[in-house]
Amino acid sequence: MNTGFGALSNIKISPQEIKQLQSNLIRSHSPGVGRPLNIEIFRALMLLRTNTLAKGYSSIRLENLETIVEILNKGVHPIIPAKGSVGASGDLAPLSHMILVLMGEGKAEYQGKGMTEKEAMEKAGIKQVQLGFKEGIAPNNGTQLMTAIAALMIHDAEKLIKTAEVAAALTLEALLGISDAFDEKIHMVRPHDGQAITARNVRELIAGSQLVQMGKEVMEKVHRPHDPYSLRCAPQVLGAARDAIAYVKRIVEVEINSATDNPLVFPEDETCLSGGNFHGQPVSLAMDLLGVALTIIGNISERRTARLLDEKLNNGLPAFLIPPEAKKGLNSGLMTVQYTAAALASENKVLAHPACVDSIPTSANFEDFVSM
Numbered sequence: 256m257n258t259g260f261g262a263l264s265n266i267k268i269s270p271q272e273i274k275q276l277q278s279n280l281i282r283s284h285s286p287g288v289g290r291p292l293n294i295e296i297f298r299a300l301m302l303l304r305t306n307t308l309a310k311g312y313s314s315i316r317l318e319n320l321e322t323i324v325e326i327l328n329k330g331v332h333p334i335i336p337a338k339g340s341v342g343a344s345g346d347l348a349p350l351s352h353m354i355l356v357l358m359g360e361g362k363a364e365y366q367g368k369g370m371t372e373k374e375a376m377e378k379a380g381i382k383q384v385q386l387g388f389k390e391g392i393a394p395n396n397g398t399q400l401m402t403a404i405a406a407l408m409i410h411d412a413e414k415l416i417k418t419a420e421v422a423a424a425l426t427l428e429a430l431l432g433i434s435d436a437f438d439e440k441i442h443m444v445r446p447h448d449g450q451a452i453t454a455r456n457v458r459e460l461i462a463g464s465q466l467v468q469m470g471k472e473v474m475e476k477v478h479r480p481h482d483p484y485s486l487r488c489a490p491q492v493l494g495a496a497r498d499a500i501a502y503v504k505r506i507v508e509v510e511i512n513s514a515t516d517n518p519l520v521f522p523e524d525e526t527c528l529s530g531g532n533f534h535g536q537p538v539s540l541a542m543d544l545l546g547v548a549l550t551i552i553g554n555i556s557e558r559r560t561a562r563l564l565d566e567k568l569n570n571g572l573p574a575f576l577i578p579p580e581a582k583k584g585l586n587s588g589l590m591t592v593q594y595t596a597a598a599l600a601s602e603n604k605v606l607a608h609p610a611c612v613d614s615i616p617t618s619a620n621f622e623d624f625v626s627m
Contacts, residue, residue: 260392261344261618277391278358284351284395285361287336292349292400294332294364299403300353301327303511304394312514312521313393319384322357323394329379333372334362341617342535342626345515346400354394359383389520397515398535405507405542412500412549416493419552420453423489424460426559427467431570433479434458434467436487449497454490483568485558492555499548506541535626536611543609550600550607557596564593 259266260280268276292300305323308315333356339348355361356372363375376383384390426432435441437458442451461467481487518529566574573579575588616623 262621264621273388274386277386277389280391281351281354281358281386281395282360284347285355287339287348287352289336289338292335292337295407296400296403297332297335297353298327299407300335300349300399303399303403303406304350304353304397306511307397307399307513307515308394310514312519313516314389314520314527315393316387316390319357319386319390322381322384325381326356326376326379329381330365331356331372331375331379331381332364334364334369340400341615342398342401342539343531343533343622343624344517345395345397345533345535347395349400350395350397354386354391357384357394358386393516396517396533398510398533398538399515401535401538401542402507402510405503405538405545406511408542408545409500409504409507412503412545415549415552416453416497416500417456419493419496419556420456420489421460422556422559423486423493424457426563427457427461427482427486428464429466429563429569429572430482430486432467432482432486434461434464434469436481437461437490442490447494447498449499449501450490450494452497453494457489483562485555485562489555492551496548496552499544503541503545503548506537510538539611539626543607543611546607546609550603553600553603557593557600560596561593564589 258264258268259276301323305320305327307313308320308323333353335349335352337349340346352361356363356376359373359376361372363370363372365375365378370378373383427434437454439451439454439458442454513532515532517531517533518527519532520527562568563572564575566572573588574583575590577583577586577588581588610627613627614624615627617625
């Protein structure tokens with residue numbers, strides 16, 4: 256790069272000032288605030304950024320790329336404030352804080368102790384680098400922070416949906432539920448992938464149960480043809496969340512393996528093209544969907560919890576699951592577990608409000624639509 260950046264990109268910089276330009280860029284773009292990113296997120300961020308730069312479209316020297324790998328392998332962890340990115344031009348502020356470590360500036364953690372990044376680099380035996388042509392904007396211009404968080408969240412979400420299905424099966428047992436709603440024939444005629452998977456998983460979990468019964472068996476005893484939605488519609492609700500998680504995973508897998516800085520260099524064509532791969536909209540939209548899906552999982556979980564504790568709805572279990580030998584009133588059992596579940600479900604609804612539908616222009620309106 257031989258120009259300024261953003262709204263200042265119309266100003267040419269002399270060849271003698273190129274190195275200073277790259278270092279100045281990293282310093283000026285490091286105004287992040289808030290709590291530091293945890294080490295898990297930082298390490299994912301470093302790994303994904305290395306993968307992107309290694310594709311060869313970013314114009315960064317191999318020695319500098321190897322330094323990033325060395326920092327990751329030797330456990331030097333820059334202190335990166337969590338807030339400051341608007342998701343275009345990528346995660347500029349957090350990534351700039353990450354690159355400060357290459358320059359021996361800022362703060363870091365090494366072997367569990369906080370220190371300056373220069374001290375951390377020296378203790379780890381890593382040489383600081385001198386940024387050259389495009390080597391400031393190449394590593395700080397991209398979507399790797401949001402993608403790192405997304406990848407970790409998808410991993411957790413996949414475990415969560417399995418846990419939710421186990422919880423649904425256990426609740427069916429506890430409430431003497433009806434198995435009809437999980438019959439494969441029902442889900443063959445509405446063939447959403449997630450719905451079919453959830454129904455199959457719950458069927459396998461309740462197979463051989465002495466408590467879960469078929470509808471005709473229940474009708475003969477208590478004249479109850481089916482269960483409430485929080486049980487009967489578990490395949491439809493959790494299955495929809497499964498489909499959302501699968502969609503988000505596909506988007507994030509593409510993003511992990513993409514070149515996302517700007518401009519991009521194509522050596523085979525001897526061209527350097529300016530575009531918008533740094534824009535985080537694909538990840539932003541997908542992650543907002545994931546937030547909604549996780550909120551739905553929480554909502555139906557709270558409804559099952561409430562039913563288990565309500566003696567009018569829990570098919571003969573004691574109120575609030577107070578043990579029979581305990582004195583009711585003197586003991587409240589698990590009454591307040593549902594309070595906590597309700598509080599968390601309500602907070603989730605606020606957090607699920609989509610960020611990607613908002614945009615505050617930056618850089619004197621040169622960057623006039625960002626992904627948040």
